[in-house]
Amino acid sequence: MKSYICAIGTANPSHKIPQMQIADFMAAALQFDEQATRKLKALYRVSGIGQRYSVLQDYTRQNGDFTFYPNTPTLEPFPTVQQRMDEYRKYAVELSGEAIRNCLAQTSSVSLAEITHLITVSCTGMYAPGLDIELVEKLGLSPCVQRTAVNFMGCYAAFNAIKLADAICKASPEAKVMLVCTEICTIHFQKYTAQDHLVSNALFGDGAAAVLMQGQPNGEVSLELQSFHCDLAPAGKRDMAWHIGDTGFEMTLSSYVPDLIKKGIKELTERLLQGLMTTVSEIRLFAIHPGGRRILEVIEQELGMTRNDNRFAYQVLREFGNMSSATVLFVLKALMESLTTEEQNEPVLSFAFGPGLTLESMLLKVHYAEAKAAV
Numbered sequence: 001m002k003s004y005i006c007a008i009g010t011a012n013p014s015h016k017i018p019q020m021q022i023a024d025f026m027a028a029a030l031q032f033d034e035q036a037t038r039k040l041k042a043l044y045r046v047s048g049i050g051q052r053y054s055v056l057q058d059y060t061r062q063n064g065d066f067t068f069y070p071n072t073p074t075l076e077p078f079p080t081v082q083q084r085m086d087e088y089r090k091y092a093v094e095l096s097g098e099a100i101r102n103c104l105a106q107t108s109s110v111s112l113a114e115i116t117h118l119i120t121v122s123c124t125g126m127y128a129p130g131l132d133i134e135l136v137e138k139l140g141l142s143p144c145v146q147r148t149a150v151n152f153m154g155c156y157a158a159f160n161a162i163k164l165a166d167a168i169c170k171a172s173p174e175a176k177v178m179l180v181c182t183e184i185c186t187i188h189f190q191k192y193t194a195q196d197h198l199v200s201n202a203l204f205g206d207g208a209a210a211v212l213m214q215g216q217p218n219g220e221v222s223l224e225l226q227s228f229h230c231d232l233a234p235a236g237k238r239d240m241a242w243h244i245g246d247t248g249f250e251m252t253l254s255s256y257v258p259d260l261i262k263k264g265i266k267e268l269t270e271r272l273l274q275g276l277m278t279t280v281s282e283i284r285l286f287a288i289h290p291g292g293r294r295i296l297e298v299i300e301q302e303l304g305m306t307r308n309d310n311r312f313a314y315q316v317l318r319e320f321g322n323m324s325s326a327t328v329l330f331v332l333k334a335l336m337e338s339l340t341t342e343e344q345n346e347p348v349l350s351f352a353f354g355p356g357l358t359l360e361s362m363l364l365k366v367h368y369a370e371a372k373a374a375v
Contacts, residue, residue, distance in 0.1 A: 003169035003225045004367065005162075006110075006218035008333040009103030011095050011208045012053040012320065017060055019049045019202075019321075025059050026201055029075055030193055044202050048293035048314065052205030052321035054186040055091040068187075075191065084187045084248045088125030091206075093134045096120070096182045099210035100139060103178070107219045110176055110212060112139050117168055119161045119179035121150045121325050123242060124188065124249065131182065154242055154354030155289055157181065157325040158209075159228070159362060165213040166225050173215035182208040183324040188249045200251040203292055205321035209329035221339050223332070223348060223364040229272035236260040236357030257291070260357050262298040269303060269349070272361045278347055285343065285366070286310060287335050289328040289352035290317035299351070312338070328352045344368040 023044040027037040058066045068087065069075045104110060118141065120132045132147040150161050158181050165177040185204035190197060212218070239254040269280050280303050290296055290313040300310055307314065312334040320330060328350060335348065348364040 001170035001173065001215065003166045003213055003215055004217045004222040005211055005225070005332070005364070006214050006222050007103045007106040007212045008329055008336060009099045009101065009106065009210045010326070010330055010333060011098035011102060013055045013091065013095065013206050015054050015057050015060060016051055017054060018051050019044050019047065022052060022059055023202075028063060029069075029189070030191060031073070040198065043198060046293070047202050048290075048317050049203070049321045050318045052186070054206050055087060055184055056186055059186065078191065078247045081244065081246070081248055085125055085127060087187045088184050089127060091184055092122070092125055092131050092182050093138055095184070095206070095208040096131060096135055096180045096210070097138055099180055099182070099208040100135070100178060103210040103212050107212065109218060112141055114176050115141055115145055115178045116172070116175045117146045117148070117165070117177040119148045119150060119164055119177065121153075121157045121161045121179065121181040122183060123152045123154050123157060123324055124183045124185055126151055135180070152242070153325070154240075154358075155291060155322070155324050155327065156352040156354035156358050156360040158328050159230075159352055159360040162211070162213070162225070162362065163228055165211070166228075169213055169215040175215065177213045178210060179213065180208060180210040181326040181329060183326050185322075185324055188251070190245070190248060190250055192250075196252050196254050199255070199292075200253045203253070203322040204251070205323050207320055207323035207326045207330065209326040209333070211329060217367045217369065220369050221336055222367045222369075223336065224367050226347070226363040226365050227272055227276055228360075228362045229268060230361070231264060231268050231271070231359045233260050233264045233357040233359065237355070240353070240355050240357050242355050257353075257357065258294040258298045261295055261353055261359065262302050264359055265299055265302050265351070268351075268359050268361050272349075272363055276363065280304070280349065283347050283349045284309070285335060285346055285348040286312070287328060287331045287348060287350040288313045289331065290314065291322055291353055293317065295353070339366055339368065341368050
């Protein structure tokens with residue numbers, strides 16, 4: 001039995017904000033002096049990010065015109081977890097629904113009413129009855145659709161959703177599985193000045209990505225799932241973490257994460273490819289989660305990749321920043337849109353990373369309908 005990624009749709013909020021404008025907001029919000037502001041802006045300039053999207057217009061405004069953060073010099077009283085979750089509920093359904101519709105717009109053979117399984121993924125908001133049930137109601141999905149929520153796993157969570165969809169499709173060849181990763185990261189800004197927090201504030205944006213998976217290819221081009229492999233680097237569990245604090249979700253992202261990934265990425269890749277009659281030197285297509293510019297660079301060094309090999313990851317990082325679990329799906333979408341019939345049966349290597357430190361990998365294969373028909 002096989003399973004295929006048949007289509008990917010994405011969505012972002014309406015507020016597109018240049019990276020350096022966000023740096024200005026952060027410097028003012030943290031009440032930095034001239035020297036600290038200069039260092040902060042240097043961090044933002046080398047991030048590889050040109051712009052990010054947010055549900056909050058406050059990041060484009062001056063103190064005095066905020067609608068979410070208090071209009072006080074210290075932003076006190078700082079927004080509570082409840083206030084942030086209210087924002088999440090306000091926007092998550094809209095973003096998710098847009099991504100799902102954009103996904104199905106790429107194929108004329110599957111309608112919303114035909115979706116048999118719905119998998120929702122998020123680490124930036126939770127409530128019950130939750131996003132899954134609201135999507136069933138908003139989109140008019142069957143009330144009998146089988147629902148699963150993958151929560152609070154971080155940037156690698158799309159892989160867990162894809163693994164689940166893969167198992168469903170192999171067990172039920174007629175299944176039509178829709179998974180949607182929806183992350184509203186920017187509602188969780190925290191006023192900490194430690195380097196780890198400054199880095200995380202410089203990276204994350206908002207977005208959603210939806211994937212249609214089936215037991216047979218659908219549309220012009222699909223990606224056939226071949227293999228998965230997951231590994232843990234427990235030494236890094238303190239270096240990448242995501243906790244719920246009194247005033248929101250708090251991200252820890254230390255400067256050691258790229259080095260930890262560098263130590264484990266080659267072994268992870270070898271285990272993934274073991275027995276599949278291919279090596280990393282034979283792979284030309286990559287979809288790597290752009291957790292940050294330095295992470296992409298150390299993977300290239302370890303696996304002998306070029307920057308051009310990683311072009312889809314850099315493109316997504318530049319245009320959207322890191323959107324947690326949705327990001328690698330944006331990368332896969334960009335890759336799929338670039339494919340031609342000449343890449344029929346080409347392998348695609350994909351990675352994502354998150355708290356744990358967790359390293360996820362999967363191998364896919366290009367299935368191009370026109371190429372098959374021409375044979």
